[in-house]
Amino acid sequence: MGPLLNAFLVGGTLCLIGQLVMNLTKADITPGHILVGYITTGAVLSGLGLYQPIVEIGGAGATIPLSGFGHLLTQGSLKAVEESGLLGAISGGVEAAAAGIAAAIVFGYVAAVLFNPKG
Amino acid sequence: MGTNKKRGMQSIAFTNPPVITSWASIVGPKEGEGPWQKDFDWVLDDYLYGEDTWERAETKLLRETVKLAINKASLETKDVEVLLAGDLLNQTITSNYAARELQIPFLGVYGACSTMAESLLLSAMLVDGDFYARVIGAACSHHYTAERQFRFPVEQGVQSAPTSQWTATAAGAVIVEKLGIGSYITCATVGKVIDMGQANMADMGTAMAPAAVHTIKQHFADMDRPTDYYDLIVTGDLASYGRDIAEQLFIKEGIVPKPNYSDCGVLLYDESQKVNAGGSGCGCSAAMLCGPLLKMMADGQINKLLFVATGALMSPTTIFQGETIPGIAHAIAIEN
Amino acid sequence: MNNTTEDKLKEIAIEEYDNLVEQVSPKRPLVKDCIWAFVVGGLICLLAQIIQNYLVLRGLTTVDAGSATAVIMIFLAALATGLGIYDELGKRAGAGSIVPITGFANAIVASAMEFKREGYIFGVGARIFSVAGPTLVFGFAVSMLIGLIKFFIAS
Numbered sequence: 036m037g038p039l040l041n042a043f044l045v046g047g048t049l050c051l052i053g054q055l056v057m058n059l060t061k062a063d064i065t066p067g068h069i070l071v072g073y074i075t076t077g078a079v080l081s082g083l084g085l086y087q088p089i090v091e092i093g094g095a096g097a098t099i100p101l102s103g104f105g106h107l108l109t110q111g112s113l114k115a116v117e118e119s120g121l122l123g124a125i126s127g128g129v130e131a132a133a134a135g136i137a138a139a140i141v142f143g144y145v146a147a148v149l150f151n152p153k154g
Numbered sequence: 155m156g157t158n159k160k161r162g163m164q165s166i167a168f169t170n171p172p173v174i175t176s177w178a179s180i181v182g183p184k185e186g187e188g189p190w191q192k193d194f195d196w197v198l199d200d201y202l203y204g205e206d207t208w209e210r211a212e213t214k215l216l217r218e219t220v221k222l223a224i225n226k227a228s229l230e231t232k233d234v235e236v237l238l239a240g241d242l243l244n245q246t247i248t249s250n251y252a253a254r255e256l257q258i259p260f261l262g263v264y265g266a267c268s269t270m271a272e273s274l275l276l277s278a279m280l281v282d283g284d285f286y287a288r289v290i291g292a293a294c295s296h297h298y299t300a301e302r303q304f305r306f307p308v309e310q311g312v313q314s315a316p317t318s319q320w321t322a323t324a325a326g327a328v329i330v331e332k333l334g335i336g337s338y339i340t341c342a343t344v345g346k347v348i349d350m351g352q353a354n355m356a357d358m359g360t361a362m363a364p365a366a367v368h369t370i371k372q373h374f375a376d377m378d379r380p381t382d383y384y385d386l387i388v389t390g391d392l393a394s395y396g397r398d399i400a401e402q403l404f405i406k407e408g409i410v411p412k413p414n415y416s417d418c419g420v421l422l423y424d425e426s427q428k429v430n431a432g433g434s435g436c437g438c439s440a441a442m443l444c445g446p447l448l449k450m451m452a453d454g455q456i457n458k459l460l461f462v463a464t465g466a467l468m469s470p471t472t473i474f475q476g477e478t479i480p481g482i483a484h485a486i487a488i489e490n
Numbered sequence: 491m492n493n494t495t496e497d498k499l500k501e502i503a504i505e506e507y508d509n510l511v512e513q514v515s516p517k518r519p520l521v522k523d524c525i526w527a528f529v530v531g532g533l534i535c536l537l538a539q540i541i542q543n544y545l546v547l548r549g550l551t552t553v554d555a556g557s558a559t560a561v562i563m564i565f566l567a568a569l570a571t572g573l574g575i576y577d578e579l580g581k582r583a584g585a586g587s588i589v590p591i592t593g594f595a596n597a598i599v600a601s602a603m604e605f606k607r608e609g610y611i612f613g614v615g616a617r618i619f620s621v622a623g624p625t626l627v628f629g630f631a632v633s634m635l636i637g638l639i640k641f642f643i644a645s
Contacts, residue, residue: 039539046535046590047528053585054527057313058518063356066312066588066597067621073589074629082636095539098556099563100531100589101625107556108629112637116644124637128630136626138561139595140618142568147602147614150572152298152308207607307604309571311580311587311596313523316516351504352511360511398514 038094045093049100070101077105082113108132159282162376164369165343165485172281174488175334176227179445180219181437182297182323188423193446194324195222201298201323209247212296212323216241217252219325220292223444227329229288234258234329238276239292240269241436242300242321249294258290266465267362267391268345269293270326270440271484274461277330278339278486287332294325295435304355304470317357319393319419319434326440328448337451337459341377342486345369347467349480355473359396359419359431362464365481366392367403370462373485374409382412385456388447389483390439390463391419393432411460418442418463439463448488457490523584530579530586538563538590560591567592571599597621 053073057064077100080086086106090097097103111131115123129136159166179194186197196218203211216239224231237256240263241248253260265272273291280286298308300321306312330339348365366389374381392400397417404410418439419432443461450456464483473479538559545555570576576596580587587593598618605617 038543039536042539043532043536046538047532047586050531050586050589051524051528053531053589054524057585058520058523063315063354066306066310066593067624069585069588070594070597070621070625071628074625075632078629078632078636082632082639093535095542095559096532096535099535099538099560099591101591101594102589104560104591104594105629105632108633109636112633113640116637116641121638121641124641125634127637128633132629134557135560135564135591138564139568139598139622142565143595143598143602143618143622144614146568146572146599147606147618148610150574150603151606152600152603153574209607302604307600309574309577309596309603310600311577311583311593313518313581313584316518350507352507357511357515360515364507395514395516399510402510402514 041092042094042096045089045096046099047096049096049102073101074105074108077102078109079105081106081109104132104135107135161341162372164346164372165341165376166279167341167377168278168282168339170282170284170332171338171340172278172330172332173334173338174328174336174448175331176223176329177327177444177448178219178222178226179324179326179441180215180222181441184297184320184427185322185324185422185441188427190422190442190446193449194441195445198323201296208296208298208302209243212241212243212248212294212299213251215296215323216248216292216294216325217255219294220252220256220290220327223290223327223329231256231258234288234290235286236261236280236289237292238263238273238289239294240264240273241294242266243303248296248299265463265482265484266467267295267434267436267438268463268465268482268484269436270443271390271461271463271486274328274330274339274486275342275344275484277328278342281330281332289330290327291330292325292327293436293440295321295323295437297321297323297435300435314430315356316430317354317359317395318430319358319391319432320423320429321435322422322433322438322441324435324437324441326437326444328444337448337488337490340487340489343369343373343376343484345483345485347480347482349478351478353473353476353478355468355479357395358434358466358479359392359394360399361466361479362481362483363392363396363399363403366462366464366483367400367407369483369485370411370460371407371409373460381409384411384458384460384487386414386416387411387460387462388421388439388442389417390465391432391434392417392464393419393434395431451488451490454490459488461486461488526583527586530583531589534563534586534590534592563590563592564595567595568599571596572603594622594625
């Protein structure tokens, strides 16, 4: 029960932060801004070693929010630097996130072809 | 430099007042569920109108509305000398392609949501100026083509702001003639672009309200009419919050219109229809005019109407570049 | 009246108008929005955790299970978007539906579906990246930068 509850709480909290930003800032925050903000923040926090603790507590609650994707990218990059040096720094992030990116693009295309917007 | 017809700084009086001899409005499903459903000529069952893209549906919507206005006057398309029409889409494609099918000499106009007033104003000028004897002024908008161009894809999960407005799926067309039976277009005021520094795309009412008040104030001054001259003054699509702000500005400027001031964006939908602040789009004011309002004039319920359609003149490009939203409003007086 | 006085007056008028707008404009219901965001976001992550736990039970390593879970969540979001369900959720849940990776998938699919009428290559194909593009660019750029920093510090 522990990990499930933690996933719910951590995930909920990360989303809550986003909602507060959306409601309390004067500028018109679009979903695009949130996505870019979260992936970047996750990547930076990961680089500072601050995101891994959140993952240990929250599991999917930390990896599923887009900040978790940023964490994945940074960790991939750091690991690849250890193994392959400079080339690793360049390719490591993309390699680690490959499954997610490919899935998003291909499933995205298929869904778009199969379905029509309804509104 | 004076002319016979210019009044004051921005207005004109029509010395041979053109007559509105026919009108028509076709609206989409949501508008057809609103409080004025009986006053529109047709209500569509769905947003595609039998076409395969929303853009084609909107073109059909405008085209059929123009044809309907012509039919209602027992005329044929070839009897109309000029078509003045506009819409919200880039390059006003809706109007261009509708005109292609209609084969009426065509002048496209763009005033964002103020287009109906612009079409009507220019139609009246062509007829009063004795250039043409029978002209059609029209405007159109479609909810899904507007969302596509200005906002977000339909299936994207976005939380809408309470100040946001629902672009109406609607078209209105009016036949303006030299001679005939109907209400008269007596004078008009061409608006200036007014920008009070608002940059929130989700709140266009507040961007446009200053322009509406500016034009209305100028109209009263130019035409030397008291603030209680008209039975009803309607703005195009300021919607609830824009209207509230306009009311405050009227008080501040000392020109509170009496007895009635309202806004087509507020009127078009029912509170239960979940449209946040209200309706918007060229079709909002066009359909309200070419349905409920002209009907009320024909019935004698109102005899003096000031129709002030409002437009927000930005584009997604300028917004991304950090520009603010300029507004405009044109006023047209229709009297029995 | 010279230019600077006119400009000053305009500035004041704009400020006054801004104040009026502030007074009249409604604010989104903060508490309701936060509750929705928290609950929906939490539930999406909970679902992912259940899937991930199941995959580990079936023998996948933690890393592979994580990747596979992300892929499954993306698939579910793409399907929900295609069926027209995800936008209904998004209207109410706000950040709760945008922040999880499902929101990323929804943005991609919604955009691609919308522009299908412009063709399968430049309509669907190009539009997949209208929101995904900036997200991935920034993600790649920051992670690459961090990797480069580590490389140059270590060497």
